[in-house]
Amino acid sequence: MKRIADSTVRRLSIYLRFLEEFEGRGLATVSSEELARRGGTTSAQVRKDLSFFGSFGKRGLGYSVPELSTALRDILGLGKEWKVVIIGAGKIGAALAQYRGFRQRGFVIMAAYDTNPEKIGRKLEGIEIRDMKRFEDDVAEQKPEIAVLAIPPDEAQSSLDRIARAGIRAVLNFAPVQLHATGDMTVKTVNMAMELEGLTFALTNKDGN
Amino acid sequence: MKRIADSTVRRLSIYLRFLEEFEGRGLATVSSEELARRGGTTSAQVRKDLSFFGSFGKRGLGYSVPELSTALRDILGLGKEWKVVIIGAGKIGAALAQYRGFRQRGFVIMAAYDTNPEKIGRKLEGIEIRDMKRFEDDVAEQKPEIAVLAIPPDEAQSSLDRIARAGIRAVLNFAPVQLHATGDMTVKTVNMAMELEGLTFALTNKDGN
DNA sequence: ACATGTGAACTGCTTCACAGCG
DNA sequence: CGCTGTGAAGCAGTTCACATGT
Incomplete structure (x- = not known):
């Protein structure tokens, strides 16, 4: 095609x-x-x-x-259920976990992963927060197709590598960094800071202020 | 230019x-x-x-x-401080309120607005949640330049109109709808569902699965 | 008569390749 | 000599306009 x-x-x-x-x-x-x-x-x-x-x-x-x-x-590939995992159980992870659009479109969130012992075992909007240590085993077993990266920028690349090695090939990234991935992966980055700069650019270069 | x-x-x-x-x-x-x-x-x-x-x-x-x-x-217009208001004190609003990238780049969040009496008066990551009724008065007084829309899709267009009438000309929209704005406004929409569909499209049309 | 489907023209972004300058 | 700055060429996405099918 x-x-x-x-x-x-x-x-x-x-x-x-x-x-x-x-x-x-x-x-x-x-x-x-x-x-x-x-x-x-x-x-x-x-x-x-x-x-x-x-x-x-x-x-x-x-x-x-x-x-x-x-x-x-x-x-668009919406005829099937897609299994999604969230990496990072912070505020952004929480916002995503409760996001209606996910379920409505047939996305099933399997779990959220974190390394913080305080968070592990708790629930995030009804979704279990699991130890990142178990990530590889869980992926091997459950075969999620999509990972959502919602962690600090400095850990994003290493997480992406880990996701890739585990065999997930589609990533939605919310960390404000440029990620490097191999050709067989699809990575979409949502960068709020960058969107905001698009706005300030427009405000600055439209008229005198 | x-x-x-x-x-x-x-x-x-x-x-x-x-x-x-x-x-x-x-x-x-x-x-x-x-x-x-x-x-x-x-x-x-x-x-x-x-x-x-x-x-x-x-x-x-x-x-x-x-x-x-x-x-x-x-x-990029980052030489000055930009005043930002958040419309909607839900999960997404909360994630945005604590987002570091905002402050680091000179964005100052003035307040979050909501209509839910339960929320009004509380704080969201240190930011006051104010009654949406006060929105117009506050804008007239504080002159924020940017509004972040973090409310349900069905209320998004009417909020945008209200934002426009109040005199704010730059909007970062997180509601999953197509918004209509006048030419002197700049609206950037971040639509997670759409990004996800970009991923499922890629997964579906790359190889046989 | 009407609205689709599509080659052809156009517009605008990206890449090339090299002249210009430190 | 090395790296920038930039016209020109190339390419991709959009718009046009009309033949085609109902």
Whole structure:
């Protein structure tokens, strides 16, 4: 398959959200124009995005809401349950553990891991905090596919290496550092500090202040 | 000034991080090659990024670490203190309130706002939780420049409108919805569900599983 | 008649390659 | 000589415009 741009994948997620809203309202069809307006893009963009994966619409009519929803869920890999582990049981880990979006989309949080003896054995939003020592054994047994890194920046790279060695190939990183990973891994970093700097840049370079 | 790409601004943030690390170690100069290697890009990219803002290097030598740090801080608007308010005193709000990266970069969190009487008057990581009713008055008085939206998705758009009317023009949004804002506002959305879908897409479309 | 699907044109970011300067 | 700064070339993502199918 042709290489798909990150921006395309992100838009597909957006389209799916609207489709699920429409599904809930019982709407039967939707046009590329409608999806575009809601998603802040153009109808041509919507059609192009979808065209990478097939023909889902009917000319003169639009797209069947349930059909396109199903197709997008398949494309995005949301047809199955994904097992997730959280590394780091601090504030960010806690916020993630209770995050609704996780469960709604079929993500199952298996456990949170920490090295702090104070925390081990406790629960984080109903999720067990386990000793990081058990990480490798647990992964071998339960085979989670995704790890969420929510630990201080200086420990992030070594944790990533450990995650990689344990055989997990997808990581969502919240530590504010540039991580180095091998080619067979997918790492997405969410860096709040960097987003904020995008804001201050915009504020500073828009007009005089 | 010429329009600067988002990707460029993000890389500038990355460069600044490394420069500050080098500053701490007392290194005097750095080459575009070195910055590139650390930041996962190319030396040409580094030089091009910087060239939008001026000439900061010395040919044959590289860049002065302190000079380039200062220049980047200025460009990114980090030379001043920015006042931030958090809207929503839930788990995400709490994680943000304690986030070190905020203070380190000169962001001052003025208050968190909530409508829940249970929470109002309490402290969130040392930050006062105030009644959302007081929001407009407080903004008029304290003039915060940045708002962080950490509330449920269904309330996000109305909060954004309220933030806009109060005169704040930069918003970091953690609610998983597509927000509509007027042109003079800058809104950055961090959507964890969407990032996760980027991961499941990659896992699904990389090999057979 | 209407809205999709898609080659072609366009726009903008990245990479190249080298002249210029310390 | 080494490394920056930058036009030019290359590439990727977006937009256009229309033929196509219902």
